Amino acid sequence: MPELRSVAVVGASLAGLRAVEALRARGFEGRIDWIGAESREPYDRPPLSKEVLRSEWSPERIALARNGLAGFAAQQHFGRRALRLEVAARRIELDGGDPVVFDKLVIATGASPRKLPGQPELAGVFVLRTLDDALAMRGALEAGPRVVVVGGGFIGAEVAASCRQRGAAVTMVEALGNPLAQALGPELGALYAALHRDHGVDVRTGVAVAAIEGERRVERVRLADGSVLPADLVVVGIGVRPETAWLEGSGVALQDGVVCDASCATNVPGIVAAGDVARWMNPRYGESMRVEHWTNAALMAQAAVARLLDGPGAAKPFDPVPYVWSDQYDTKLAVAGRPRAGDEVRVVDGSFEQRKFVAIYGRAGRLVGAVAMNRMRMHLEWRAALDEGLSFDAALRRAAG
Numbered sequence: 352m353p354e355l356r357s358v359a360v361v362g363a364s365l366a367g368l369r370a371v372e373a374l375r376a377r378g379f380e381g382r383i384d385w386i387g388a389e390s391r392e393p394y395d396r397p398p399l400s401k402e403v404l405r406s407e408w409s410p411e412r413i414a415l416a417r418n419g420l421a422g423f424a425a426q427q428h429f430g431r432r433a434l435r436l437e438v439a440a441r442r443i444e445l446d447g448g449d450p451v452v453f454d455k456l457v458i459a460t461g462a463s464p465r466k467l468p469g470q471p472e473l474a475g476v477f478v479l480r481t482l483d484d485a486l487a488m489r490g491a492l493e494a495g496p497r498v499v500v501v502g503g504g505f506i507g508a509e510v511a512a513s514c515r516q517r518g519a520a521v522t523m524v525e526a527l528g529n530p531l532a533q534a535l536g537p538e539l540g541a542l543y544a545a546l547h548r549d550h551g552v553d554v555r556t557g558v559a560v561a562a563i564e565g566e567r568r569v570e571r572v573r574l575a576d577g578s579v580l581p582a583d584l585v586v587v588g589i590g591v592r593p594e595t596a597w598l599e600g601s602g603v604a605l606q607d608g609v610v611c612d613a614s615c616a617t618n619v620p621g622i623v624a625a626g627d628v629a630r631w632m633n634p635r636y637g638e639s640m641r642v643e644h645w646t647n648a649a650l651m652a653q654a655a656v657a658r659l660l661d662g663p664g665a666a667k668p669f670d671p672v673p674y675v676w677s678d679q680y681d682t683k684l685a686v687a688g689r690p691r692a693g694d695e696v697r698v699v700d701g702s703f704e705q706r707k708f709v710a711i712y713g714r715a716g717r718l719v720g721a722v723a724m725n726r727m728r729m730h731l732e733w734r735a736a737l738d739e740g741l742s743f744d745a746a747l748r749r750a751a752g
């Protein structure tokens with residue numbers, strides 16, 4: 352095998368940083384070209400919709416590399432977007448500056464917010480992905496605006512909570528049903544609708560946005576049922592799409608993300624992918640999945656680097672139990688596994704009414720999920736049980752014991 356001299360890492364956020372860390376931790380001493388579209392050093396996104404939006408944390412507090420980046424001795428190309436990949440020449444074209452040539456490549460370009468069809472470019476209309484988005488939104492909250500949040504997924508629900516905590520009047524609009532019902536099922540959807548209403552959010556469900564209107568600034572949101580919501584600030588949180596435009600036509604297989612095998616390798620030798628951008632075959636579930644959560648991005652980057660350095664024979668399959676948390680008002684939610692509508696659900700501690708509980712989910716005789724609210728320590732134990740691969744009966748016995 353020829354000597355490995357250079358690795359390019361594209362994406363300078365969580366997965367990119369963990370990949371660079373892992374390359375050096377595993378003894379790779381060659382050249383690392385580290386390309387990132389944002390000019391900032393890597394920062395953490397989860398606080399953007401929480402502590403940063405609520406003005407509790409400064410931007411400095413969310414730096415991901417606490418000791419700086421100098422120790423990685425990487426060639427940083429921050430503030431440069433990768434425009435095109437030429438697989439045969441092992442070359443990446445950037446939007447400015449010389450192209451980067453590499454022996455091996457880690458793709459970690461994450462995901463970007465979706466927009467509504469025909470979403471107008473009006474002042475006061477936001478999406479939330481970057482620190483700049485969060486700081487602009489937090490500045491706009493100073494004026495005590497009327498806020499409309501479009502979308503009741505994790506981001507929309509957290510933004511609605513943080514805006515309420517800043518004292519703004521908030522309406523949340525979700526076309527499909529209760530907030531978070533898509534991700535967590537109908538019972539928890541109802542719980543979250545009640546939680547937001549208790550905090551004074553006007554929750555509108557089962558109704559789509561027809562138009563966002565205004566002259567130069569946003570003035571109102573028109574809903575499909577004819578109602579009109581006056582608005583000074585609109586946040587569109589309707590999901591993300593993987594950042595793969597720069598890979599189109601390159602030969603790297605794409606299908607709602609970069610397609611990887613069970614060890615994070617793409618169809619092109621020497622190219623791996625990790626984080627929100629990557630879709631891989633998780634052998635634990637026998638399912639191809641793309642996971643848009645923090646823990647997955649961090650772990651997958653390490654697995655992808657192991658695959659890159661160790662080769663196909665030695666690399667272990669990447670088979671995590673997915674995990675996500677969400678903080679809204681005084682509730683902390685943790686979700687592990689793949690719970691779905693239609694699963695058998697048993698509350699094994701506390702109750703939904705108390706908003707303190709652990710619920711476990713069974714499907715086809717297996718324990719497939721564990722959801723907890725304000726019961727973080729106990730949730731850790733159920734995460735471990737999911738990792739063990741318990742049957743649902745064994746899980747129920749364990750809960751009873």
Ligand SMILES: Cc1cc2nc3c(=O)[nH]c(=O)nc-3n(C[C@H](O)[C@H](O)[C@H](O)COP(=O)(O)OP(=O)(O)OC[C@H]3O[C@@H](n4cnc5c(N)ncnc54)[C@H](O)[C@@H]3O)c2cc1C
Pocket residue numbers: 361362363364365366367386387388389395396397398399400431432433434459460461462463479480481506594597625626627628642643644645646648674675676677678
């Ligand atoms: C507001 C918010 C709150 C969240 N809260 C939680 C939470 O509570 N719990 C949880 O588990 N997860 C949460 N997440 C999700 C979590 O932050 C993501 O899963 C994680 O950031 C994914 O990391 P990543 O490195 O794969 O992608 P990203 O963080 O998206 O980073 C990708 C980077 O690549 C750059 N890039 C894109 N295209 C190019 C290109 N062509 N060239 C160069 N660079 C490029 C981007 O600019 C970006 O900096 C939250 C996300 C957001 C936005």
